[in-house]
Amino acid sequence: MKALYRTFLATQVTKGRLAGLGALGALAVVLGVALGAGDGDDPVGAGIGLVSSYGLALFVPVTTLVFASAVLGEPNEDGTLVYLWLRPVARWRLVAVATAAALTAALPVVVVPMTVAAAATGAGTGLVVATLGATSLATVAYAGVFTWLGLRIRRALLWGLAYILVWEGFVAGAGGTASLLAIRAHARSLLARLADGAPELVEVSLATSIAVPLGAAVTALALTVRRLTRQDVA
Amino acid sequence: MIEVSHVSKWFGDVVAVSDVSFSVGPGVTALLGPNGAGKSTLLRLLCGLTRPSQGSVQVLGADPRRDPALFRRLGLVPQQEALFEGISARAFVTLAAELQGMAEAGAAAASALHQVDLDPHDRRPLATYSKGMRQRVKVAQALVHHPELLVLDEPLDGLDPRQRLHLITLFRRLGEEGRGVLVSSHVLDEVERFGSRVLVMAQGRLAAEGDFHAIRELMDNRPHRLRVRTDRPHALGAALLASATVVGVWVAGPAEVVVDTLDVARFRLAVAPAACAAGARLLELVPLDDDLESVFRYLVGAGARSAR
């Protein structure tokens, strides 16, 4: 499986993607440093605001979308999936390795700059740990969901962006029951709870805020395995 | 090795494969048909890449759609050109060997690349490879695990004559070793060199199957159309009719007569004496329907006629 993992990684991690997403990460650090240089009354609140509005609302889902939607989506569209599909390998293994590769690509690109940005705000260790936890959790959840999306539909990047903007940003952003079904809301809840900040839109227990995104990832992975087993391969 | 029973496959309103039944054993079998005949769809059905709309497919005793373990005994060269562009040929074939569970994947990949006349030490990414090299990489990944059955979709496409000969020899050798090799092509001459057994597809249906020479004989029973250029087409046409070697004649131009004959050999013997008798000069004799398309049209027509 090592060769498969390396292949998935090599096909996803392109210079263009790394440059674009790296720039977004660098911007997060700049924003963190700027926040740290300011003299606000509530550094923890401001830090949570930065991680939440830039990281969890935009940087984390978009970066994970770019890698995860491509990992099975691109081979499926360009016809190279046949070289993986037509092998005596359990379908769940293919999906697990693909998702692991997407996570390997996305986690450092997302978590490192966001954690550095959180540290740079000067809001304390609590925010750093909370950022590490919340962005990692969100990346894992989005990786599962967007790996499935990439295999399921063409132009998954666009549909993924629509999901991030319309569902997570617009519908679930308004609060209420819909927000319970948004990864972002749970990650924000975890962030606020771990950093001892003001409560977020969704007030759920710590266990729920972790279990729901992980549940979404596992469900999406199961759907990806099912899809890979049943679909036609070009 | 392959048992196909009343298989049909349709995509929406388009019928790609229609009620096809045949079986394939060890040795090389050529799947012949013009573009759009349904060859690729049939090969995809055999490998489980798509599900039949009707009928059943058994490959090496298993259902390729349900049993991924079968792929350990099966190799496919798909039609599409796309490969993992950023990696080397060695890495690509090693990946195939690893996924096949081979212990010495690197060595197996080197051997497979060597078999198709490619350098296993070439570190360039596949994106830099020519079409012919890409085709050979595809063949290498299909045979790296020594499958019992090798399915190849137009594997000679884009190869130069020397490489074609090399691969044809390789396929024949694999066939002689007792492996099943099913190879599709739309080029008649190419198929003739693979071996004697062929499956002929046209318009989604199986038009003929069996020994190549027997099918050629069947093809030779069809009326042949030839064009004769002459200075006296009317006189020559009349003389040819009188010779009873043609079943139809028409004057197609001021210096041209077109004939239909059931026996080309007899016609060739008769045409010069007939021209001599008619006082006509023979300027040119050209067969008009020796292309593959016309052969298939005939075969499909023959199938329809025998069904009636």
Next chain:
Amino acid sequence: MSDARIVDRGYRRYDGPRLGVRGAVRSLAWHSALRALGLRRTFWAKLLPLASVGIAYVPALVFVGIAALLPDQLVQGGGVLPGYADYYGFISAAIVLFVALVGPEVLCPDRRHRMLGLYLASPLTRDSYLVAKVLAVVPVLALVTLGPPLLLLVGLTFAGAGPEGFGEFLTVLARIVTGGLVISAAYTAVSLAAASLTERRAVASAGVILVLLVSTVATSALVAVGADERLLLLNVGAIPFELVQRIYGQAGRTPIPTAELVVANLAWTVGAGAVLRSRYHRLRITR
């Protein structure tokens, strides 16, 4: 006399009227607009553009419904319904998504499928081709930038909660049209400029979304921690909306003078337009 004839089925000349450059521009703009909305295409091609248009109208319908149901005094008293200028705050996600869809859909496929050469073999030049594309995108974007506040105005007027008097009605109407066009112009330019940089629609769409959202989040965060307010002039995602506030005579969210906002909005529009034109003029068309 025999009535037999041989029908010439060979090449035929076109004998109809020739509409010239104008006709070509009109035709390309019309078909590009239809394509952008997914009309005459598959269900999946329609879904995203029409859904984002739909989302943009939902708040307007809700507000009109509230105005019709609640007592007049409560509505007229203010505070219950948002103002016309504030309406965009409810639909900014839908506008951003729609903008990200439309520009790339209108430009990218022509280059990806090697159709551009065919268009330029017609009376269209590179400039008139781009004019046609702009003429397609501006009215399509107006569907989300102009349509919803217009619906709100008409709906509230019928519900008895609209502007008082015909003069006031016309003033609000003029503000809505100006505001809608300001947003459409800037976003058209940004969307088309991003689409001119890549052949892949999804990548261009992602680029548009990132430019609009990242500029908003980043500049707002920097200004919030004490950076110069004028940094917001880099925020192409928010400048048009800030300008809309000024068009309605409101203070807006920043103390930046209106003239500077106008110049910044113009600069973004012209700058993005220049990128677009430059890309198309330097494009090598091989087939």
